[in-house]
Amino acid sequence: QKEVEQNSGPLSVPEGAIASLNCTYSDRVSQSFFWYRQYSGKSPELIMSIYSNGDKEDGRFTAQLNKASQYVSLLIRDSQPSDSATYLCAVISRDDKIIFGKGTRLHILP
């Protein structure tokens, strides 16, 4: 089982709709979770971090964490074409290393 799993996509979402990105992780003791956005040919950029069960909102972005299910998600409301990118889920492992998923390609349809 991979440590951090994401659906590679592409995930196509109409402009203005909600994009839902999902991630599961294998290490039950993980405590810190991150979502990075990476535009093609660019570097990953941190957009959300979450450490406690529940929802965390920042503008159009909401991160959701369920430690019992080992599941973290990112919702993007009112999706814009500029949201089209690869979204990387990352988890801090028990030995303090950051583990990335392969990423989900998101395509917002104008």
Place this chain on the structure above:
Amino acid sequence: EAGVTQFPSHSVIEKGQTVTLRCDPISGHDNLYWYRRVMGKEIKFLLHFVKESKQDESGMPNNRFLAERTGGTYSTLKVQPAELEDSGVYFCASSLNQWGITDTQYFGPGTRLTVL
């Protein structure tokens, strides 16, 4: 404030040659990380510097890879001799404090290495 910079942006070399990648972190960031993404795979941790000291180099693939951080400023990652499987994008990141709860890692643009 300048971000993390990396040089070169692309490098194409032949198997057996040597390549040196450079990373300049954000000024004042003590923590510097190297990562690698091989095509089709996830980004993988290589090593972590705190100032000039190697805090964790458990992700380095083998002894063909040598990382240094002179004076706790910029860092170099040398691959000698390069092999085909070393091809990928090498990212550098820096943070003010160690990762985890308190700090953000800022990534550089990456160096795309192709070994022929």
